[in-house]
Amino acid sequence: xxxxxxxxxxxxxxxxxxxxxxxxxxxxxxxxxxxxxxxxxxxxxxxxxxxxxxxxxxxxxxxxxxxxxxxxxxxxxxxxxxxxxxxxxxxxxxxxxxxxxxxxxxxxxxxxxxxxxxxxxxxxxxxxxxxxxxxxxxxxxxxxxxxxxxxxxxxxxxxxxxxxxxxxxxxxxxxxxxxxxxxxxxxxxxxxxxxxxxxxxxxxxxxxxxxxxxxxxxxxxxxxxxxxxxxxxxxxxxxxxxxxxxxxxxxxxxxxxxxxxxxxxxxxxxxxxxxxxxxxxxxxxxxxxxxxxxxxxxxxxxxxxxxxxxxxxxxxxxxxxx
Amino acid sequence: xxxxxxxxxxxxxxxxxxxxxxxxxxxxxxxxxxxxxxxxxxxxxxxxxxxxxxxxxxxxxxxxxxxxxxxxxxxxxxxxxxxxxxxxxxxxxxxxxxxxxxxxxxxxxxxxxxxxxxxxxxxxxxxxxxxxxxxxxxxxxxxxxxxxxxxxxxxxxxxxxxxxxxxxxxxxxxxxxxxxxxxxxxxxxxxxxxxxxxxxxxxxxxxxxxxxxxxxxxxxxxxxxxxxxxxxxxxxxxxxxxxxxxxxxxxxxxxxxxxxxxxxxxxxxxxxxxxxxxxxxxxxxxxxxxxxxxxxxxxxxxxxxxxxxxxxxxxxxxxxxxxxxxxxxxxxxxxxxxxxxxxxxxxxxxxxxxxxxxxxxxxxxxxxxxxxxxxxxxxxxxxxxxxxxxxxxxxxxxxxxxxxxxxxxxxxxxxxxxxxxxxxxxxxxxxxxxxxxxxxxxxxxxxxxxxxxxxxxxxxxxxxxxxxxxxxxxxxxxxxxxxxxxxxxxxxxxxxxxxxxxxxxxxx
Numbered sequence: 001x002x003x004x005x006x007x008x009x010x011x012x013x014x015x016x017x018x019x020x021x022x023x024x025x026x027x028x029x030x031x032x033x034x035x036x037x038x039x040x041x042x043x044x045x046x047x048x049x050x051x052x053x054x055x056x057x058x059x060x061x062x063x064x065x066x067x068x069x070x071x072x073x074x075x076x077x078x079x080x081x082x083x084x085x086x087x088x089x090x091x092x093x094x095x096x097x098x099x100x101x102x103x104x105x106x107x108x109x110x111x112x113x114x115x116x117x118x119x120x121x122x123x124x125x126x127x128x129x130x131x132x133x134x135x136x137x138x139x140x141x142x143x144x145x146x147x148x149x150x151x152x153x154x155x156x157x158x159x160x161x162x163x164x165x166x167x168x169x170x171x172x173x174x175x176x177x178x179x180x181x182x183x184x185x186x187x188x189x190x191x192x193x194x195x196x197x198x199x200x201x202x203x204x205x206x207x208x209x210x211x212x213x214x215x216x217x218x219x220x221x222x223x224x225x226x227x228x229x230x231x232x233x234x235x236x237x238x239x240x241x242x243x244x245x246x247x248x249x250x251x252x253x254x255x256x257x258x259x260x261x262x263x264x265x266x267x268x269x270x271x272x273x274x275x276x277x278x279x280x281x282x283x284x285x286x287x288x289x290x291x292x293x294x295x296x297x298x299x300x301x302x303x304x305x306x307x308x309x310x311x312x313x314x315x316x317x318x319x320x321x322x
Numbered sequence: 323x324x325x326x327x328x329x330x331x332x333x334x335x336x337x338x339x340x341x342x343x344x345x346x347x348x349x350x351x352x353x354x355x356x357x358x359x360x361x362x363x364x365x366x367x368x369x370x371x372x373x374x375x376x377x378x379x380x381x382x383x384x385x386x387x388x389x390x391x392x393x394x395x396x397x398x399x400x401x402x403x404x405x406x407x408x409x410x411x412x413x414x415x416x417x418x419x420x421x422x423x424x425x426x427x428x429x430x431x432x433x434x435x436x437x438x439x440x441x442x443x444x445x446x447x448x449x450x451x452x453x454x455x456x457x458x459x460x461x462x463x464x465x466x467x468x469x470x471x472x473x474x475x476x477x478x479x480x481x482x483x484x485x486x487x488x489x490x491x492x493x494x495x496x497x498x499x500x501x502x503x504x505x506x507x508x509x510x511x512x513x514x515x516x517x518x519x520x521x522x523x524x525x526x527x528x529x530x531x532x533x534x535x536x537x538x539x540x541x542x543x544x545x546x547x548x549x550x551x552x553x554x555x556x557x558x559x560x561x562x563x564x565x566x567x568x569x570x571x572x573x574x575x576x577x578x579x580x581x582x583x584x585x586x587x588x589x590x591x592x593x594x595x596x597x598x599x600x601x602x603x604x605x606x607x608x609x610x611x612x613x614x615x616x617x618x619x620x621x622x623x624x625x626x627x628x629x630x631x632x633x634x635x636x637x638x639x640x641x642x643x644x645x646x647x648x649x650x651x652x653x654x655x656x657x658x659x660x661x662x663x664x665x666x667x668x669x670x671x672x673x674x675x676x677x678x679x680x681x682x683x684x685x686x687x688x689x690x691x692x693x694x695x696x697x698x699x700x701x702x703x704x705x706x707x708x709x710x711x712x713x714x715x716x717x718x719x720x721x722x723x724x725x726x727x728x729x730x731x732x733x734x735x736x737x738x739x740x741x742x743x744x745x746x747x748x749x750x751x752x753x754x755x756x757x758x759x760x761x762x763x764x765x766x767x768x769x770x771x772x773x774x775x776x777x778x779x780x781x782x783x784x785x786x787x788x789x790x791x792x793x794x795x796x797x798x799x800x801x802x803x804x805x806x807x808x809x810x811x812x813x814x815x816x817x818x819x820x821x822x823x824x825x826x827x828x829x830x
Contacts, residue, residue, distance in 0.1 A: 016815040018813050
């Protein structure tokens with residue numbers, strides 16, 4: 001059969017796009033809070049106020065006239081990322097991993113000339129990558145020195161951890177590993193590998209690429225089951241505290257692990273995708289419903305919420321007797 | 323929960339309003355459900371011939387009222403040099419020709435179009451025709467009194483009395499009084515009227531025309547309308563003096579109900595009126611519109627606008643259907659399109675260009691556009707000027723394709739100008755960016771999705787039946803709106819998600 005039965009999907013608690021849009025995003029994410037999430041510069045500012053670590057901010061370019069000055073921000077760095085503040089779906093993110101004698105190299109080794117970088121900034125300012133094509137600003141961030149725990153799990157680019165935080169509870173997590181197919185980007189629809197991560201332990205559960213199960217990383221051939229996210233405790237704590245920071249009820253938090261600085265918030269997403277269910281091999285609806293059924297959820301502290309999630313959303317329940 | 327109940331009430335309300343308005347329009351104005359339906363229209367000419375005597379001429383022709391089974395759509399008259407007016411006094415329509423001076427043989431034409439219309443009814447009779455005084459010879463009077471007496475004995479009311487009189491008048495072996503009455507110079511019809519009048523039964527002489535397709539030089543058949551008041555209501559029936567039964571109104575047009583003469587003529591002699599008729603099948607809608615135009619009841623609709631604006635609305639009123647298709651494709655199927663409503667605009671262009679030409683033109687424009695746009699990528703241009711360049715490029719391409727196809731003898735190619743150029747330019751720009759960022763696969767996915775939705779929307783929007791329905795029943799807009807609202811609250815799976823999440827279910 002080409003299609004599966006909708007009743008089977010329902011039974012497994014899998015959430016569809018329509019349900020996500022109207023039941024969760026529409027209901028729990030107030031429109032007025034969107035700019036906090038859609039504008040990466042604003043996210044950085046509120047994260048700083050909330051003591052949530054984010055990658056270093058090297059510079060911001062807001063006007064076309066400043067494009068020529070871009071060099072001053074980037075020449076003396078080991079690497080950097082230029083992204084549109086209001087970009088969506090990973091569009092318009094330029095990652096330079098090596099800077100050598102005024103020459104710039106992308107993670108795949110190709111050189112990107114300074115004029116190409118300037119063109120990219122120009123495109124960002126003109127709004128080519130922004131939602132609705134509105135004018136934008138370019139944010140230049142320091143390159144994350146990613147943790148050696150992920151050596152061999154990612155091909156070029158930074159692997160990140162997407163945690164779905166519902167009303168402050170981390171309900172589901174997945175690691176996104178870039179591949180040659182995804183051009184160093186961590187978006188699943190571009191070909192990145194998604195690895196479901198156990199909320200309780202940070203260990204890999206299941207992996208997919210292009211929505212189909214995979215056992216090994218397609219480029220490095222590393223067995224994906226062996227993946228463990230270090231510093232997991234701190235990571236989901238940070239993710240869960242994004243609820244207080246933004247007020248968004250249904251939030252996708254993208255976390256990265258820096259070798260020196262530990263887990264940090266890369267960006268937030270008010271419309272997180274559904275592929276996380278495939279990566280985890282399970283539906284998200286039962287977890288969302290459980291959180292919705294809690295009466296005093298608003299009074300719980302971040303620690304209490306994380307503890308609740310670890311107890312109830314673990315792949316192998318911590319307390320077997322119940 | 324209350325909000326939900328309100329929402330569904332709103333949707334149901336809109337839906338019912340739409341359905342109600344649609345059905346009401348169908349019933350009240352008789353607008354057909356299907357575009358192809360035809361209705362019969364009788365096209366009848368009355369020809370008046372007379373010899374003018376050189377004095378001022380005034381000719382009044384009684385013309386038919388709308389009546390049971392027939393509705394008047396239009397009337398006109400041809401009469402060179404004559405002044406013409408249509409008079410309507412006392413429920414008695416007339417066509418009146420006037421001229422200061424005329425000599426020799428004259429011919430006047432009057433034409434009327436009548437729609438066969440089962441909804442049309444006779445006008446209510448508000449007052450009885452008056453009785454009149456007649457003078458008979460002594461013998462005739464005595465004979466008439468005999469006949470009336472006989473008939474009176476064997477009848478119960480005016481209609482049965484009339485039948486009894488007719489029996490006597492048409493009997494094979496008439497008695498003496500009948501023979502005496504029939505011997506007079508009057509026609510049987512006039513004799514019947516005389517007798518009924520004598521018995522204090524009000525009557526009216528009616529001229530009826532038997533409708534038969536393609537007949538020429540017909541004359542009116544004289545009938546007698548007999549009136550009776552019963553329980554405060556005036557009833558009337560039609561009788562033919564030379565038959566026993568009541569007259570069957572089927573295929574019979576009561577042309578002259580004036581009760582006077584069919585033609586009143588001063589200033590002419592030897593007048594003669596003859597009729598010819600044809601039956602035509604007209605598209606029902608056109609016929610109905612003409613009918614309703616006359617009734618001035620249609621003012622609440624698009625049809626009251628000038629024709630030019632109507633044809634504009636014909637396109638606009640189809641857009642909701644295209645939008646509905648887009649919503650269905652996205653919410654129920656899950657197809658990706660580049661630009662939410664771009665497919666609707668493309669579908670509208672397809673309607674102008676015809677489908678195959680449209681698809682070929684669209685694919686060619688986008689393909690060549692993408693090719694040239696990939697060069698622009700290297701120029702480090704500002705976004706606005708790059709898009710502007712693409713717009714100019716698209717216009718040049720359209721011109722090039724137009725001229726090229728014309729030179730090659732493919733006039734179809736000229737239709738390419740119907741494409742919305744700005745929309746096309748944005749499509750090319752977006753697809754080009756998409757190509758750079760996500761690869762060719764995504765471009766074909768979204769481009770193909772847009773094209774599929776556009777083709778679906780095209781088939782729905784160009785369908786004769788849907789065009790007819792959407793244009794003539796404004797209420798359907800509410801129905802479409804209700805459907806779109808309902809789809810907006812659909813939280814079930816999309817068809818393509820059933821495929822996407824299949825590995826999850828298959829795992830066990």
